Amino acid sequence: MSTGASAPIRRSFNRALFVILCAGVLLNTALVALLPLHGPLGPVLALFPVNVLIYLGAGVLAWHYRPSNRMGALILLTGVWMLLGGLGNTDVAALAALGTIAGSMPLAGFVHLLLAFPAGRVRGAVARATVIAAYVTSLLLQVPRYLFAPDVAAPGLMIADVPAFEQWGGGVQEFVGFLVLTSTLIVLADRLRRSTAVERRVLVPLYGYGIVALVVLLFASRILGPVLGWAPTDVAALQLLVFCGVPIAFALGTLRGGVARTGELEELGVWLGEVGSVKPAIGAALARTLGDPTLEVWFWVPAREGYVDTEGVEVTSERQQAHRVVETVELDGRRIGAISCDIALMAEPGLVRTAGRVVAIALDRERLIAELLASSRALQSSRERLVEVADRERRRIAQDLHDGLQAQLVLLALEAQQIAHIGADEETVRERATELRKGIDAAASGLREVVYSVMPAALSQRGLSAAAEDLVDRVPVPTTLDLNVADNECSPVVESTAYFVVAEALANAIKHSRAGAIAVQLGRDGDVLHVEVRDNGDGGARVGRGFGLTGMVERVEALGGTVxxxxxxxxxxxxRAEIPCGL
Incomplete structure (x- = not known):
């Protein structure tokens, strides 16, 4: 899930977390009000609400970003035990009794957190037995300490003053607690032994801090007091400070660690199974899952033999930077896309491939959408360029007619008028009439050239082959023509487009490439008309440098062809141009 997702299930979950956060803040505020913070123990007691606040924030944060991971809920549960433990220091008898009963529960919650990391589920019979023993030790074996000895905080709990029972119960609780600690150490050591090198980078610091914290919490009063002479308040302050770091360590491990990334792949399953028409973008879901905010999703477009991004924009080679890794995503043996991410941010690069397999179907769906967007954008751009080409061609024809033929005809009309009014001899009139006729012939020739440039008569009257032959005959460079297509074999629009390809390629070879020889081939293979023009010139022709090649490509692609x-x-x-004939 994404934090910005608006699916109903996600909105309900966010509201529930908000309610939990508000309730926790209110309860913690009540704890602050009830604790005797102005007394000599005030600085130590103030660490209880501080702990509760840290557990509350870390738990809500971890649960919000990892909804299917139970670590957030366990952090909040341990915060509840800490809140109850703090109530044992208040002056309200009922709350103090409740706090005394639950005074050791934070230790059980801590063991639960250690053995449930990273997914929030305790796996293995030994681990489950250890967690159960931790709760039994903290809850049931705590009973003799307040039932058979007077307790200043909750004197109403004592049923008999039997110090022997209290000492016996305390000894049993410490012995079982030592067994719980030993079992926890064995389980954690075994997990470290079976973990990968990447997992150890997360587990070793977390487990190391956890073991040290457990030792401090269980045995600090036995060691620091008698051996180093620490006061009980100093020991309690140390224990509470150590406990403050527990939720931070587990929240960071859940959100950032490579082990958490493995568990986070489950979130992709939640994302794929979301109900509702509005989902987070697949790129955003993968970026959050893999911990790389710069991650990009690209879609493979077979027709272009390249990638486009989620907006349908072509991915250029410049976007594939050296420090990034591009992992190809396949579905049923087909390349459907790629995931581009910063390899420096990847705790385990292999997770990119795993995540790609998880979302392959969704990626294929979004690939089709992106391809449609790209095609729509390309079609719109093609239409705009075709209109631009047509307008430019009309302007050129109008300019030619205005500057050339029209001016020439005006001059010829003036010449004819002068001939009609001059009083010259017959020979002079004959000479000027002859010049007038030559001017009219030149104007007619110019008119034919303009008409020919718009639509050659041979093309409209006889077909593509005849028009191509006529065109090649006009080329001032040695040119060969290989024809394997009959006239009128394709539709007029296809033939005119093929003719335009040949004309533009020949013009490029003569004007820009300085070719010494040219070869033209026209042939039909099934429903495809093949056009090929080769020259031995300077090369360097590129689409986009001028309007000619660009207009040629646009005309062919408008018919579904390729160049x-x-x-x-x-x-x-x-x-080389391939133009469908079935139009």
């Missing part, structure tokens, strides 16, 4: 241009510098240019 490939190979033009290495100094090695000539080859233009």
């Amino acid at each position: 490939h241009i190979e033009s290495p510098d100094g090695s000539g240019t080859t233009v």
Whole structure:
């Protein structure tokens, strides 16, 4: 789940966490009000509400970001035990009695946290027995301490003043507590032995702190007091300070550790199973899961033989930086996308591959959406460029007619008017009439050139083959033509597009590439018309440098075809176009 998800189940969960947070703050405020903080023990007692507040914040935070992980709930539960333990120091008899009964429960909660990390579930018979023994030790074996000895905080709990029973019960509790500690050490050592190197980077610091904290909590009063002469208040302050670090350590381990990342993959299953039309973006879900806010999801587009991002924008080579790793995602043997992330932030890079497999189906679905967006954007861009090409072509024709043919015709009209009014001899009139006729012929030739540039007569009257032959004949460079397509074999729009490809490729070879020889091939293979123009010029032709090649590519792609241009510098240019004929 994502913190920004608006699915109903997520909103309800967030509301529940908010209620827990508010209730915890209110109860902690009540604890602060009830504790005698102005007395000599005030600084030590103040550590109880501090602990409760830390446990509350760490538990809510861990549970919010890891909803399917129970560590957050266990941290909150241990905070409840700490709250109850703090009540034992109040002046309210009933609350003090409750606090006395639950005074050792934080220790049981601590053992539970250690053995339940990282998923919040206690696994293994020995571990479960150890946790049960910890709660029995803290709750049941605590009974003789307040039933058979006077307790200043809760005197109403004592049923008989039998010091022997109290000492016997205390001895049993300490012995069982030692067995719980030993069993905990054995379980944790075995887990470290079976863990991977990546897992140990998280487990060793956490387990090390946990074991030291357990020893301090269980035996500090037995060692620091008699041996080092510490006062009981000093020992209690140390124990409470050590306990403050417990929720922080476990919350950080749950949120950041590589072991937590393995458990966090379960969150992807929760994300995939969310009900509702609104879900967090798959990129955001993966970024949170793998702990890399810079993570990007790319989708493979077979037609382009490249990736696009979630917005349908083509992924360039510049975006694949050296410090990033790109993990390909496949589904049923098909490449459907990739996950790009910062390898420096990956505690275990193999988790990227695992996460990709978990979300492969969802990734394929979003790939189709991104491909549709890309196609829609490309279609819109293609339409805009086609309109631009058409407008530019119309402007060129209008400019040619205005600056060339129209001006020429005006001059010819003036010449004709002058011939009609001059009083020259017959020979002079004949010469000027001859010049006028030549001017009219030139104007007619110019008009034919304009018409030919718009739509060659051979193409409209006879077809593609005849038009291609006519075009090649006009080329001032030695050019060969290989025709394997009959006239009118394809629709007029296909033939005119193929003709435009040949014309533009020839123009590029003559004007820009300085070619010495050109070869043109036209042929049909099934429902596809193949056009190829090769020259031995300078090369270096690129789409986007001018309007000619760009307009050619746009016209072909508008019909569902493809254009490939190979033009290495100094090695000539080859233009290949494939245009569907079934139009």
